[in-house]
Amino acid sequence: MRQVRVRIAxxxxxxxxxxxxxxxxxxxxxxxxxxxxxxxxxEDTDRVRLVPGSxxxxxxxxxxxxxxxxxEYKQSDRILIxxxxxxxxxxxxxxxxxxxxxxxxxxxEGVNEWEDAIGSKKILFQNKDQEDFVILKxxxxxxxxxxxxIDDHLMEITHVIRGDEFISSTPKHIQLYKAFGWDQPVxxxxxxxxxxxxxxxxxxxxxxxxxxxxxxxxxKEALLNYMVLLGWNPGSDQEIMSLDExxxxxxxxxxxxxxxIFDVKKxxxxxxxxxxxxxxxxxxxxxxxxNSKLKNVDDALLDKLIxxxxxxxxxxxxxxxxxxxxxxxxxVVLDEKEKETAQKLYNAFLTMKLWDNETILSSLKNVIHKxxxxxxxxxxxxxxxPSGLPLPESLxxxxxxxxxxxxxxxxx
Ligand code: GLU
Numbered sequence: 001m002r003q004v005r006v007r008i009a010x011x012x013x014x015x016x017x018x019x020x021x022x023x024x025x026x027x028x029x030x031x032x033x034x035x036x037x038x039x040x041x042x043e044d045t046d047r048v049r050l051v052p053g054s055x056x057x058x059x060x061x062x063x064x065x066x067x068x069x070x071x072e073y074k075q076s077d078r079i080l081i082x083x084x085x086x087x088x089x090x091x092x093x094x095x096x097x098x099x100x101x102x103x104x105x106x107x108x109e110g111v112n113e114w115e116d117a118i119g120s121k122k123i124l125f126q127n128k129d130q131e132d133f134v135i136l137k138x139x140x141x142x143x144x145x146x147x148x149x150i151d152d153h154l155m156e157i158t159h160v161i162r163g164d165e166f167i168s169s170t171p172k173h174i175q176l177y178k179a180f181g182w183d184q185p186v187x188x189x190x191x192x193x194x195x196x197x198x199x200x201x202x203x204x205x206x207x208x209x210x211x212x213x214x215x216x217x218x219x220k221e222a223l224l225n226y227m228v229l230l231g232w233n234p235g236s237d238q239e240i241m242s243l244d245e246x247x248x249x250x251x252x253x254x255x256x257x258x259x260x261i262f263d264v265k266k267x268x269x270x271x272x273x274x275x276x277x278x279x280x281x282x283x284x285x286x287x288x289x290x291n292s293k294l295k296n297v298d299d300a301l302l303d304k305l306i307x308x309x310x311x312x313x314x315x316x317x318x319x320x321x322x323x324x325x326x327x328x329x330x331x332v333v334l335d336e337k338e339k340e341t342a343q344k345l346y347n348a349f350l351t352m353k354l355w356d357n358e359t360i361l362s363s364l365k366n367v368i369h370k371x372x373x374x375x376x377x378x379x380x381x382x383x384x385x386p387s388g389l390p391l392p393e394s395l396x397x398x399x400x401x402x403x404x405x406x407x408x409x410x411x412x
Pocket of ligand 1: 008009010011043144148161162163166
């Protein structure tokens, strides 16, 4: 059997959203599962739609996620090759000049048919419904339909795994393979990802790029794990898996024929699972690199806070939200009733013999009981936020001195 060779062929027309990155992941996993090659091909022949910086963003996404490519090509470097193949079609009288552009002559009868690897379904198009299509534009650049096929052939691509929005282009591609007398690859069209409202996934649904998720404090392991389940399952209930496990388990028959639904809440839940699985040292370095305000913070303080926060964080950025009052004076405005409670806390803390979790807990309970208040009010008074890390532990770490000083300030 031939070595498996697959490609992701992004057009640098913007920063790809999570759906395109999932297609890349499926290609990568398929290649690695079959000990084949994963190729990155930048399809930059649509010069009008180029967006500066998007090629770098595409590569940054793959590098961050660990989706390593084995070979790399860029179509704008290969213009002469495409022109050569245009010439071949002209010589066979299968292509002709039209207003400075070159068109491919589609046959007017017969059908184009293939068995798609997703769901093993037969897809059929009538040639009479197809028009002669442009292969070389008047600016000298080939079209997507042409360059894509030439490259898939020359790069010996065995499986074309892409989104199902390309199904309608496939008859054109097949006709080009026939025109050159080349074998066509296996086509596998992935069902498009939908939002919870069953409309095509878009920004509206919280679908962003992998880089946006990184900035929001998602771990790459969680994002990879979430993406692989968008339209694939391992044939069991297993949901949590590492990249290595995905490589072992992934294959095309496991891809569902139904469209997956993108659920940002599930991604958040999964990120929380990965945060709780993380080793503290690893979590610490990720939390610090995520937030520049933490770069100069005392190491010993972070070592105390991170294990406490780990159980309550769903993103890396949650760390700062939960611990802000350790690094910044909380901004709190109290009403009269809250001020009374603050006074009671102040009195209790002042007379406490010990400053440890247990003693703090019992005086907090005391105040709650006597004042008939709820936890969010205590949090507000003591941290400036309605919830956060366990209060006794927080106050122990913050120190009695600081706690009392802050309460005093609130009361005056
Ligand atoms: N350049 C196309 C894209 O932007 C590639 C489609 C394909 O994989 O054939 O997605």
